[in-house]
Each structure stands twice: as C-alpha cells, then as structure tokens.
Amino acid sequence: MPATIQIHVSDELAARLKPLEEGELREVIEMGLRRLGLADQSIYADLNDILELLASLPAPEEVLSLQPSETLQSRIGYLLEKNRNEGLSPQEEKEWEQYEYLEHIVRMAKGRAGVNSHAIL
Helix, strand or coil: CCCCCCCCHHHHHHHHCCCEEEEEEHHHHHHHHHHHHHCCHHHHHHHHHHHHHHHCCCCCHHCCCCCCCCHHHHHHHHHHHHHHHCCCCCCHHHHHHHHHHHHHHHHHHHHHHHHHHHHHC
C-alpha cells in the first residue's frame, strides 16, 4: 500500500493542483524532485559507475560479469511496466532512451570482452 503524505500549500497552488488526477500529481512531484536532483540519485550513481568502469579499460572478465544494481533494475522494471500500462511521460521517454543507449554500450563491451577472453584461451 502506498504511503500517504499530507502537505500544506497555498490556496493558489491548491487550485492549480486540484484538477490533476492522482497519477498526474505523483508524476508532477517525481519530476520536480528529479529536477531538483533529490530523486533517484542512486540510479544516476549506478549509471556513472558503469561508465567509469568501462572507461577504466577493465579486464574482459570484469566486463563480462557487469550487472546492473538492484536499484537500476527496479527503475528499469518500473519504466517497462508503466510503458505497458499507461505510457511514459516525455521525461521518462528520455530516461528510457539513456538506459537503452547504455545497454547498447555494455552489450558491445561484453561482445568484445567475450571475443578477447576466448582469444586468450
């Protein structure tokens, strides 16, 4: 069951928020937090960690064992489910495209690491 949060806002802000449906209001809050840099920091740290690892030119075994964190897997799962059920917001579409691009980079690195690890044997 989702948590309930009660906040006090000005009458003007309340009038602007009132027409929004519950899902839209959640999205407004998520987007605002993301814009402020307060939400999903661990996900961006995870993405950065993957890129830093690949930039360090790791051994093929390190590349082949590379896996997304639970936080990143959870976010990707959330976006997949939301896309199936209701569609993604424009900001979520951009986020998804970043994940797809990173996955492409990781797949290429793993492909090359696999080739290189076989050449060693």
